[in-house]
Amino acid sequence: MNPSFLMELFEGELNIQAFLQESQRLRLIFQTGAPVMPAGQIVQMFCEGSFVVNKYTWYRVNQNTSTAMNINSNFLTLFVTTKDSGEYKCSGYYNGTLSNSNTLNLTVVERLSNVWVSSTPKDLVSMEGQSVTLYCQAISHPPAVLWSWIRLDEQGGRQEVGIGRELTLSMASESGHYICQAYSNFLALMQQQQSPSHTVYIVYFPMTGSVYAGVAGLVLVLLAGVLLPLLLLWLWRQQAKERAGQKTLATTSAPAKGFTGPAKAPKGRSQAQAGDEGEVYMNCGETNQAYSDLCPAYMTRDDTYATLG
Template identity: 30%
Template sequence: MVMSVRMAPPLPLIFLLMIHRVSSADWGVSYSPSHICALKDSSVIMNCTYKYPTGYQIMRVFWTKTKDKKETEEFPDLSNDTEYSQRLQYLGDKQQNCTIRLSHVTLNDSHEYYFRFITDKDKWLGKPGVTLNVTDLQVESPERVTEGDSVRLTCKSSCTLTDRATFIWYRNSQPLTERRDRNNELLLQSVRREDAGRYSCAVHGHNHISPAVQLNVTYPPKSVSVSISPSGEILSGDSVTLICSSDSNPPALNFSWFKGGTIVGSGRIFSISKISSDDSGEYKCRSINEHGEKYSDNLTLNVMYPPRNVSGSISPSGEIVSGDSVTLICSSDSNPPALNFSWFKGGTFVGSGRIYSISKIRSDDSGEYKCRSINEHGEKYSDNVTLNVMYPPRNVSVLITGSGETVSGDSVTLICSSDSNPPALNFSWFKGGTFVGSGRIYSISKISSDDSGEYKCRSINEHGEKYSDNVTLNVMYPPRNVSVLITGSGETVSGDSVTLICSSDSNPPALNFSWFKENESSAVGSGQSFSALQSGCFYCQAHNQHGSQRSDTVTVTEHHRSSWHVVFGITVECGAFFILAIIIIIVILFIIKKRRSVKTEDLTVKQVNHPDTNNFTEAKKSIDQLLSVSD
């Protein structure tokens, strides 16, 4: 059996080999170009075409790259790779075109890439593939050049860019507008110090810019100058510093100072403490570095001084009364003479100029005044001068001591205040228009309601007088003079009522009234009026927040309709009822005398029915008059 395998005719194998050799010509992948040098962060197009035998159907196409050690798949699909999926775009089709675009290439994208396609009968890998080299840009230049030299800067890449490149140059991130480039080189002829800076390059149409390289241009001192601290003209006694500045590369380390033609010091800083007029003159400095030296221009040092001995004076001198015209004059010694003067009252600016005038001066103008003298070297204030304006009393007012209400029996103090110059020493007090006292303080001990009223004080000094506004002294007191008023005759018929009204004098007015029946502890009513339904002795009690008081008692008498008895209710105290009884008896005896024929026990009935009833009415009126007199 083994022999049969070995001796099997080789014709089928030869036939298969012939078929394969013929069909392989129908398979293939072509790349154009096969080597690409691309700039970092640019986009790369890999042109690609492919072919396969007629009758085959394309099932899948994709691009792959040389296998990394970490990859397990032999030919990974780059479109599934997270490093490529967002940047890889397939531009071809499933017939002949297999072109792709790879965007934002990085140095890590340098690989050999292949196109692979799979048909329904076979698969193919386009090998060799496309070799992609990604490069960045670097500027090559000398580290240091001397002003006047010629300098060549070169923009280099690790490979020759596939696309024809036009280079752009930048200095300090700003594009160079002058076209001084030759291919990838920048030529600076007769370099100047202004050419120093950080240079970088880029390719036109691409975002990638090379790292910047510093070009250092050395030159001898230039623009040598002297500055003074403090600035401006110098004041006698100050400490002055002269500073020498120069523009050189490398920086100058050797400085010398000259006054006139005489050297006076060395170093970049020259100091003079407590400068005097002898230090005035022409100063200059000399700056030296390894490439040369240069002198500054002359600087004039002129010693001056700010204002001093500043003083203020007032005209006229002596006493100043409200309404006068006053002039204040400022004097000072300064070099140059001060031309700027300002006047201040306290800390507030009030005017400018060496002379400050006030016409028709007022008391509000009193105070401490000073002037300020200024020249270009400084300023100085004068000592304060006092402007004291005399004026009569004003703002006179009365203050009542204590807080809250004034109650009868309290002690009250009234204080008179006024504004005047000189201060008022004469004070008088008035209630209404009546003089009641003198002195700034007016006291009332154990005040009563009679002290209520309008009070004012008068303040006097040698320049005039003024009254305060009125203040009201309102004395509070508890109810007093409490009394009861009976409406009508004071008599009540069974079933009717008599109205009693309670009145009182109090401050504030009483709002709380209670009614009591004699010899009873509980109140029988409340309110200012009370309806009495039965006879008896009644009184009221009035209340406010300061106390209470009761009235005298009043008697209410009741008679029955069927008895025809007439009973008088009189507004008297119950203790005076006996006197009233005697008066009634006297009247009755008078009637008996006139009516002897009538029996005593029927006197009342007959008088009611008799035509001379008017006599009884007149008697009753007489009794009422007597009662009113007794009240």
């Protein structure tokens, strides 16, 4: 027999075996969803094969380790979050032989939520010269987002006026309707949102001479409202200090203990002179003694003290 013919026959048998093995291999596909999905969506994987599987087992592959999932079905349905990102595969038994599927990689991206516009200050009308800042708000969004601002005119036209999550306005000519747009194309997953329109009114207020006078008067009124209470408080404190000083003076002017009243006028002086208010006369018998409080124990006679003790 020709050796080449034998070789071709052997290779043919190997190909047939490989085909049979491949036909008995399970295949994992996305029934609903795609390899990259936004959070909050439904993803359904289907484990299909050309043979009847007695029992299915699903695995989640993470860092070269497989974690079995308690699901005996050829379908796996997930309401995905970012924690569901990873690789998945399924397996099943056919005639006592375990057959494994290919792996599917699933990446879940944070969903771009609805966006809206807020402002600071929140007043509906602002004066020209005062800054009004608009903010584009979103509860959730993927890592890379392009934020832009669109101004709508009265005819329905659209004009892009800014990029970024904030837009600051200060001129009366900038009054109008504004919307915020958010766009993302992260990992080839396109997401886009547009906010409702937000109206901004900025009023022009000319500063004429009379207006300046009015503003100056308003400033004076405000200053008076601040300074007048401070002035009244200062006057009250001054009066309190004066009352405290008078009280202290009255206390120090009280007669000493054991002293019954003003001394009698010395001989040779009239009663009227001795009775002058606030005047006290005394005789000093010994001039070499230092002055001290008058001590009644050293009186030699009326109105005369030998020693100042």
